[in-house]
Amino acid sequence: MAKELAKTYDPSGIEDRLYQKWLDKKYFHAEVDESKKPFTIVIPPPNITGQLHMGHALDNTLQDILIRFKRMQGYNALWQPGTDHASIATEVKIIEKLKEEGIRKEDLGREGFLERAWAWRKEYGGRIVSQLKKMGSSCDWDRERFTMDEGCNKAVNEVFVKMYKKGYIYKGSRIINWCPVCNTSISDAEVEYQEQAGHFWHIKYPILNDDDTESGEYLIFATTRPETMLGDTAVAVHPEDERYKHLIGKNLMLPLMNRKIPIVADEYVDREFGTGVVKITPGHDPNDFEVGKRHDLPIINIMNDNATINANGGKYEGMDRYEAREAIVKELDAMGLLVKIEDHVHNVGTHDRCKTTVEPLVKAQWFVKMDELIKPAQKAVREGEIRLVPESMQKTYFNWTDNIRDWCISRQLWWGHRIPAYYCDKCGETVVAKAAPEKCPKCGETHFTQDPDTLDTWFSSALWPFSTLGWPEQTKELKYFYPTDVLVTGYDIIFFWVIRMIFSGYEQMGEKPFKTVLFHGLVRDDKGRKMSKSLGNGIDPLEIIKQYGADALRLTLVTGNAPGNDMRFYYEKVEANRNFANKIWNASRFIMMNMEETQPTKPEAADLKPADHWITSRVNRLIKDVTENMEKYELGVAVQKIYDFIWDEFCDWYIEMVKPRLYAKDDAKSRNAALYTLKTVLIDALKLLHPYMPFVTEEIFCTLQDEEESIMVSDWPVYDEARNFAKEETEIETIKEAIRGIRNVRTEMNVPPSKKAQVFVVSDSEEKRGVFTGNNDFFKALAYASEVIVQADKSGIADDAVSVVIAHVNIYMPLGDLVDLEKELERLKKEEQRLEGELKRVNGMLSNEKFVSKAPEAKIAEEKAKLEKYTKMMEQVKAQIANLAK
RNA sequence: GGGCUCAUAGCACAGCUGGGAUGUGCGUCCGCUUCACGUGCGGAAGGUCACAGGUUCGAGCCCUGUUGGGCCCACCA
Helix, strand or coil: CCCCCCCCCCHHHHHHHHHHHHHHCCCCCCCCCCCCCEEEEECCCCECCCCCCHHHHHHHHHHHHHHHHHHHCCCEEEEECEEECCHHHHHHHHHHHHHHCCCCHHHHHHHHHHHHHHHHHHHHCCHHHHHHHHCCCCCCHHHCEECCCHHHHHHHHHHHHHHHHHCCEEEEEEEEEEECCCCEEECHHHEEEEEEEEEEEEEEEEEECCCCCEEEEEEEEEECCHHHHHHCCEEEECCCCCCCHHHCCCEEEECCCCEEEEEEECCCCCCCCCCCEEEECCCCCHHHHHHHHHHCCCCCCCECCCCEECHHHHHHCCCEHHHHHHHHHHHHHHCCCEEEEEEEEEEEEEECCCCCECEEEEEEEEEECCCCCHHHHHHHHHCCCCEEECCCHHHHHHHHHHCCCCEECEECCCCCCECCEEEECCCCCEEECCCCCCCCCCCCCCCEEECCCEECHHHHHCCHHHHCCCCCCCCHHHHHHCCEEEEEEEHHHHHHHHHHHHHHHHHHHCCCCEEEEEEECCEECCCCCECCCCCCCCCCHHHHHHHHCHHHHHHHHHCCCCCCCCEECCHHHHHHHHHHHHHHHHHHHHHHHHCCCCCCCCCCHHHCCHHHHHHHHHHHHHHHHHHHHHHCCCHHHHHHHHHHHHHHHHHHHHHHHHHHHHHCCCCHHHHHHHHHHHHHHHHHHHHHHCCCCHHHHHHHHHHHHCCCCCHHHCCCCCCCHHHCCHHHHHHHHHHHHHHHHHHHHHHHCCCCCCCCEEEEEECCCHHHHHHHHHCHHHHHHHCCEEEEEEECCCCCCCCCCEEEEECCEEEEECCHHHCCHHHHHHHHHHHHHHHHHHHHHHHHHHHCHHHHHHCCHHHHHHHHHHHHHHHHHHHHHHHHHHHHHC
């Protein structure tokens, strides 16, 4: 006996209950099972600092759709979840919190700070997970991992030591990006360039004679960062520059510091730009650093880690970089060395986390050498071993891999994987090992100090596809679930994450980490702007779920969107999708109300009507299309088809067609056949929809079946040739066309629905007449007919009856006074015109010799059929016009 | 400077390997208390598929160029 369903679908309450049921039944859990084929997705681990935002919502919806789809198809589906320690993001957050308590991280010391950090993780780390659950994500939570858990740490150490031994990891002094606020180095990828209004300070340095006396001549140049002059060790000009050629090799006096510096020649200088003279500060500018190397210039570091001037800055020691800038400009001006100041807009590198202007500094850091490592990653994508969806992302991918630079992996932070390098307290020997060494291999000393730095967050994320499956242990999970099948992620982290996982997979596992990468875009606000904290235009997915339900949100995020494209978020769209959930709910409710007394049984073939075959054939086709689309990751296209099928074909047509049979209780067999078809087609549609809208579909499925079984572990529908009914499809299409024509005419004539009329169906084709007599039950109802009369000719039909012309059939409705003959004539003339156009087009094509000789036969046949159809329709319309004119 | 990407109805978007602009949501107009749903039903209006060439029997889709958005990388001091 079917349960009673509420009149409108209310997701609140239902969703949590169903999710709990799925958890209790362990449906999300996957165990290694050699008898089944695995299908694996590893989650892009959200930051433990994170709050669920629309980006997560989209990312996780896509993954959940794929995993539920494959699970229903019979795969052993594993969605491996976990979270990321997000070193900088988290450390910044904790420091902020400490600040509220008036504590600096140094006060706590490393141990104390880490204690706080772990406590923080314990308190907030689970928040994002519980939020993902609200989305309906079917992750195997029993396998939840954390990028800094014991296993991941083991994997990190293993990789670090191995790559160090291979020479892929090295320590070197390089100019790196330094964030003076976070007090750490950051990688190139973490630098964000911002346009800022600044100044060009034009400054001149005195040129020295060979005997070091001032020549009275000057070299003028411009700089945006005058304070760096304290660290200048040269001035460069272009070797071919006629203006300065004679000065090359001479020296200048660096003002304020009173240091003699050379004039060097370097191709790097652009003669066209400014005065064609560049001051060289190898310690504080990446380009200058390179110039310095070429000319063997000394590197002078004038800055402390907090961006104040150090002892090398002479009397400016202790000043902040901007304070020093002001003081220096003032003094140069006083000395008459400041030529002019210009306004200048330029790009300034800032730290993407805290927006502080980064300071290029020369520091000893750990790097990963990329030139060899990247090769298999390039090859894999080039040769199709790894597929990127959409394919156009390959271009971005190669743009990155082709220009790759060594990866700075050390961070001067405490929260993260500590670098497994140990320095001998006595002789300073470096030992890289998974654990602290017993004694120094060089001097035998037993005391070591571990490198204080930690690793870039992405170092552990790069190992995620295999570290989560147990690597470096050779677990059965690793053997079974690796390589994973799909990675779903935003195109914005191709470089940060995707590329690094790929080369790490090949290097550590000797195998790709995943077969396909499905990219999605950004979720923007309704004006197309990025959602951001600073703009305050972010929309909280949890709020949407509360208001409209998770299903409506999920559908909103995937419909009408192609892979890799950005999308805009509209409340109206969510509302529309909420309405869709309600629509299915009510259709199901209707079916169940009609099944209250008896459950339908499988009908005899003879009891099935054309309409039943039609909808069966349609859903069968839908199964094929949707499955194909989903296999190709065309998730938005697939769900659009399901939506259209359910709303238009199933609800607006089939249910309406079947109503007369449900209400007429005298023909039990026909009623049973209709109910059976309603139920089976609905179940098929629900199954197809389930990956997208897991909650409503489950609730209805369970109520409909009246059992505890779950749709999420039911079998995915399979296309079945035996459920194809081409003849009935054409038949029903004819009836639909007739009904649409009748409705159309009636609306145009302002005939109220309550006013029923006789409907004459005239056709010289016996077959066509059969179609109408065979479907009379619903045709009569949907055509607002008081009576349907099917006959071979026009006898007995009033001359002023309104006519509807469809292919091979003429329909007449004697509406008497309700019809304005003038208007009717006008309508027919319009129809005549339309047909004329159609005929012209078809004839044009068919009389084109080139078309007939070159186009495929099927296409030609199609056009010929149309020609015949339109010709016939034209004859009828012309006859009717002549008739009315009488 | 280099690369990528987009331009389709008033708005936001789909449109698979080229075959009548096929379509969705919102909006607009007209009509409907039809016993599942007004979170609904029926009907309608609205598009030179940015522009200019080309390939083709045939182009929204392929090629070239132009214009105008967006993104990424580089960072000329």
